[in-house]
Amino acid sequence: MQEKQLAVVAVSGGLDSCVTAAIANKNYNLALAHINYGQRTESRELNAFHEIADFFQAEKRLVIDYSHLTKIGGSSLTDKNIEVTDADLESDKVPSSYVPFRNASILTSCVSWAEVVGANAIFMGAVYEDSSGYPDCRPEFFKAFENVIEEGTKPETHIKIETPVIHMSKAEIIKLGMELKAPIHLTWSCYKDGEKACGVCDSCALRLRGFQSIGAEDPLDYEIRPDYLKK
């Protein structure tokens, strides 16, 4: 049997990237990367990352500390002076939780690592269809970035970007994760840093609605399960 190739997977500790790692795991050996960028829930997400990496018995793992996104601010996730607003799933404005160009930062470090360890794919659990409207989750962004990799790395380096859940709804991601036996119980999605997940931020709202729509129970504990879930 041929040796599997290596893929770098950006694993935040959240649900989407956990399911993405499970998808990559079917065809690749895993090199899992996690980025601390001074977000409110940094330590929770890092724990989730290590538990997920243990679960998959990842061949390599890399934890990166990005202090610059906190220094730069401009987002409710990294700047304590900006409030985490409750979800408004109908709005077409970029929400306050948008961290300027964060996915580009994550991708660039994954590319540097992939080039050195010889990985030929980078997986990222970005979601566009059912997302919060972050511009750096758009398929066009990843397409453009793939071109930057081709132009900006060694001639012999070829790395493709895989975003296998980008067109899926949260419900579809959860369903696929369950089918692949992804360790959803180890993930952390909430933008706030409470004892339990808050249940009302953008991220909790999307996740809870996803479980609800397939009639499944989220294994996490929540502070509040919002009213619309009981409708």
Next chain:
Amino acid sequence: MQEKQLAVVAVSGGLDSCVTAAIANKNYNLALAHINYGQRTESRELNAFHEIADFFQAEKRLVIDYSHLTKIGGSSLTDKNIEVTDADLESDKVPSSYVPFRNASILTSCVSWAEVVGANAIFMGAVYEDSSGYPDCRPEFFKAFENVIEEGTKPETHIKIETPVIHMSKAEIIKLGMELKAPIHLTWSCYKDGEKACGVCDSCALRLRGFQSIGAEDPLDYEIRPDYLKK
């Protein structure tokens, strides 16, 4: 008189970025960014950055610590197990000093910052024509990256990348720097971390040859001035 717009300039402390800052200074207020990425000459370059920022009385400055490029390694500039090779200006291979995808890292953090402070241009002193053959110094790379910015930031964000010295020879950059009264005496170019600049690494060789070809004297002290300079 209309208020000048703001530009982010990536200033390494070297000659090319110093002259680039002098070019940007003609039409913009300056927000100067510097990245420590665990290179051998980190503290020297940081000093040069602050002295250059003082010289230009920059409106804003930002110092970013990138530990991941050291962790990742793969370059003689960040990995002490890889030797800094002497210059081979005739070779068409990517040299050992290439830091995988480093310019993408620098650009992404400049974009994050530019988006938050409202700058509409990023200047970078990349040189291609007379360069060491780094793939992330190619004009195509910057063109592709500009597209990534357009796709990956807020709809109202428009940031162009300016690389005004990219097609210049080192001699032309030095000449222009002198005309603009750029503080060349404050810069540090050498890849090694000696008392004086080594005179033989890729970077020293290019710089010395540049001064020589316009018949000017480099204000820096060198350990060695290689033989070809005396021909």
